[in-house]
Amino acid sequence: MKRSDRLVSLMNYFWENPREHTALPVFSERYGAAKSSVSEDLDIIDRVMRHEGIGYLQTLPGASGGVRFIPEFSQENSKVFIRELCDMLEDPERILPGGYLYMSDMLGNPKMVSRIGRVLASTFADEQIDVVVTVATKGIPLAYAVASVLNVPVVIVRRDPRVTEGSSVSINYVSGSSRKIQTMVLPKRSLQEGANVCIIDDFMKAGGTINGMISLLNEFNANVSAVGVLAEADDEEDERVVDKYKSLVKITNVDGKNQQITVAPGNALD
16 A cells, blocks of 8 residues: 555544554554554654644553554634634524523534534543533533544433433432422443543533532442533523533623623633
8 A cells, every 4th residue: 555545544544543542563464564664654644633733643652552543622723613603602693581592503513513522522631531421412412522532432311211221320409590409310321330421511501400410420439520511601690500610612691682692712721
C-alpha cells in the first residue's frame, strides 16, 4: 500500500476507534509495512491533527506500548463554535413560556450534536470515565455524541421502570426549579458498582434533575467524575443545587415581552 493510501486508512482507523490502545505491530501486519515506516506515518498524522485542532496521538512506551487517538477540540476551535451557539440561541423566535428556549432543532441536527459532543468531551479529556449517564429524553443525543468521543457506553435514567430492563433502583428527588417531588429509576444491570460516570444533560436551570441523578448513582457507589450541560440558565431566583459542572453556554436573560435573549459562553473553557 502506498503511503498516501496508508495515511488515509490510518486516519479512518483512529477516527473509528478513539482512545483505543493499539500496538504498532498491528499496523505493520495490517499494511505490510516496517515499524519505522508506520512510526513516520503516525508522526505525520499527529502533526496534522494538532494543527487542525481535532486531537492528537498519544504514544504509550514499553514492550506492550503503542498509540491511541485522543480526540479533542482545540481552545480556539471551541471558542469559535461556542460563539456560534450563542448567536443561534439569541434568536427571539426561540423563546418559550417559562423562560425556556426552543433547542430541538439543534439537538436534532446530527452535525451540530456531534460538534457539541466533541467540545464537551474535550473538557473531560483528563478524566477517567467509564460510562456516560443521561436522563430521558432530550439529553440522549448529546450523551451518545459525548460517549462516541470518549468511546464508552451510555446509560439512560428514566422516569418510570420498564419490564424489559429487569429490576431497577428508584429514588424520589425534588426538582430544583418547580420544587416538585419526582421519581427516576435505573436498572440494576445497567451500571457496574464503582464506575466513573460522566453526567450529560441538555439544559440546567437549578440543577434538580442532575442532583437527582447524582443521588441515584450513589446507590450504585458510582463516582461522578464530570457533569456537562449544553446550556445553563443564570436565574437568581432559583438557587443552584449543583456546584461542579461544565456548560457550553449560559442564558443570562430571556425577555419575552421585548423579545430579547442574552446568551454568553459558559464555563466549559475556564
